[in-house]
Amino acid sequence: MKETVWVIVPVLIPVIMGIFLLFMKPSKSRKTLLWITAAGLFVTAGLVGYVLSLGDAGYTLFYLTDTLPVFFRVDSVSRLFVSVVTFIWICSGLYAFEYMKHEENNKRYFGFYLLVYGILVGLDFSGNLVTFYMFYELMTLLSMPLVLHNRSHEAVMAGLKYLFYSFFGAYMVLFGIYFIYHYANTMSFTAGGVFDAAVLAENRSLLLAAAFLMLIGFGVKAGMFPLHAWLPTAHPVAPAPASAALSGIIVKGGVLGIVRVVFYIFGADFLKGTWVQTVWMTLALLTVFMGSMLAFLEKGFKKRLAYSTVSQISYILFGLSVLQPVAVTGALLHVVFHAIIKCTLFLCAGAVIYQTGKTKVEELSGIGKQMPVTIWCYTFVSLALIGIPPTSGFVSKWYLATGALQSGTGIFTWLGPVVLLLSALLTAGYLLPVTVKGFLPGNDFDYVSLQKREANGWMLMPILLLTICAVALGMFPNSLAEFFAAFVPQLM
């Protein structure tokens, strides 16, 4: 490992710029604000790219107590997550330049937006559990202002709900961390786990309980049943670009936590075949189905997408829970694809709201005639999310299903793929009506008063870019697959 201070620079720069924005005089023009934000986003992205090019880099910042270092390390999982974060953050940030025109207090929005970006980079670069936990808490706290941005009663309540659910989860995690610290050799993430086999055997039931609590705890952020209820409340009330970032990225913080704890702290072997794994698989599948079902029944456009997130993140969790290399590859692929797809979906929903003010699915008949580009993009990424070849969602689901079939987890070997398929059908059921009604509103539709209301370039560019990625990554998944093949087998 190469010790270099560059690792923390992309964490600090957006944080500093974010704080600067928050304390900037409100009298400054909106243009200045946007220039600073854009500079913050791109400079950080450049720095992230530079750090990734350094290879196996790390840095110990300081010690919280004599044995708790704040330690950063860039490994393969960090690379994956930080790339996704950067890509989505820039797309959603540029989109917000236009979208936030119709919201108040842009300064606060962009200030916190940059702050959270820095925190997320820190989260991805965290090299040990305590550092990770620190950034995890900060992520919750600092993303809350994005949720309650418009300060309506509903939004503030949703913000508080988000906060309390998240902290509830975080404290369950902390409970586990206390025990890990006592029994483990180190808190630094090590592929394959950090425990001595003898210690694991001796304190098996205690440590299993700790692992379980941590799974549920991180599962809160990832919207896993039974603590998913905050997600459909909090995501839709935020401004659309924030919803996109929350649903695409912040929930992945929980996924990253689970990856770290399962594969880098306890080790997959320890959990394989235990009650923890069984419960985890059950909860994940339950959430997959439940999320889709609720999305199918939901009328609000953005809320429907939020339920969809609940379901899709549990695809990822299920892929991780079978503890089998192919399925884990599928899960991590789905991290990438879902981030891109869900971000696009929310940005499309935001464009519709921005241009027409319509928020319910049933009001959207004829929308395709008004905003053809947006709805075409919506349709492509919907197909990707359903998993129709050759789009990206197909690839990840293929890996997930094959992995589950090879995993030898008893009933789950076939139950998993069945539930995933069923949920894919429901996904089609809740996403495609917008397209169908949008382009084919029926005979009694009033074509005369129809106006073109396409969103402008600032909003369309990110949507188009994301859509192209969502489709193209499905056609050319080889480089990604090679990237995974290099490190996933070492985790098992």
Add this chain to the structure above:
Amino acid sequence: MNPMMMLVVILLPILGGALVPVLPFQKRVYRNLYVEALVLLNSILVFALLWNRPIEALDVVRFTGNWTISLRVDGMSMVFGSLIAFLWPLATLYSFEYMKHEQREKTFFMFYTMTYGVTLGIALAEDMLTMYFFYELLTLVTLPLVLHTLTREAVLAARKYLYYSLGGAAFAFIGLIFTMVYGNTLNFTLGGVMNAAKIGDRTNILLLVYVFAFFGFGVKAAICPFNSWLPQAGVAPTPVTALLHAVAVVKAGAFSIIRLTFYCFGTEFLRGTWAQGVVMIATIFTIVYGCSRAVKETHIKRRLAYSTISNLSYILFGVTIMTPLGLTGALTHMVFHAFMKIGAFFCAGAIMYKTGRHYVHELDGLGRKMPKVFVIFTVSALALMGVPGLAGFISKWNLAQAAVESKHVLSYIGIGALLISALLTATYMLNIVVRAFFPKAGFDYETIADAEDPNWLMLLPLTVFALVIIVFGLHSAPVTAFLQEVAAGIY
């Protein structure tokens, strides 16, 4: 340093304080200067004393046999004494500004300063009897402070405070007598003074006495079910609530319990007995109970008082683990909580002083008008929740590590209680922060047009507290190492 110095630092504030109403000050400024100079001088003396401590003890009065009033500096005295000495001058500074809108400032400063000396007496006591003496004195000298506003509410609160404290002290007295009869000496000795030969088969009686004494001293530390005086005593002026009812008085209770557990009965004797179970359950219950009440309470100061109840039981929980690591955790939280809570209380006081608002639902939008106060309040709120990077995380970490290490099932439950309490803390503290910074849409800032940050007398202590919280949170190794040595009995 000369052992006589121990007596000096106790008597100086007591006598100097008593002179406040007598001396003919021309102006308020002169009186303030006198008080601040007195307190600051005393604090300097205390630090000089504690860090060049005299080895031998000082017998002030010898009644008969081993009944003495005697003073000595050991590790525990250093911790508690330094804490008090650091906070007192800052709190005094704050009071100058705050007390402008209260009546009878002279009386206030008299008793406020005298309390300083009495609290130091508890810190420096060499044996149980001396500590008991100062403990009773503390009740009496702080009573006028609770009574200060002389409203009906204040009188009721003061009466309750008196009855609770004296009642508690009576139970503590039983502990004192039994220590004298069954122990080798009354002097505090790490590891306990109990004499197994004298005890014989009366173990259970002694354990019962320990439980009595624990709850007796626990009254001041506001352990459930003896907590109700504390929120009620919140009618006192804020400097009193902040310094005395979040630090000096209540931590004197916790301090006495540490003395009782580690230095009188001894952990060897107590660990693994039913008595440990009883007191531990009481602390775990209080941790959750205090927080739950804080969530329901809408008066800012009372909410913080309930939070104090819960946090004091964090300290007591560390004590009841009855291991050196547990004591380290308890001491860490004793020190760190002092800064976090006094910071929060002073912010609340500044809000009340500047806006006259006392209830949580009146705080909408104040964050923009009083940014400094609310930023500092946020820091202390996050620290109380235990966000990493701030002091509260470290002290909870130490407590939890002690609990994990003890492998006692009850202490595992205790960790759960700590975390539930952290969640509730998030609820009742962040509720205020969110209100202040993010008022509901359509909020009219004209209604709070005259609110503003207070002057430097109030801001200086607040800033110092916030800095301490952050510094300890980021770099706690020296403090923790020192406290570990204290718990191991090196000093």
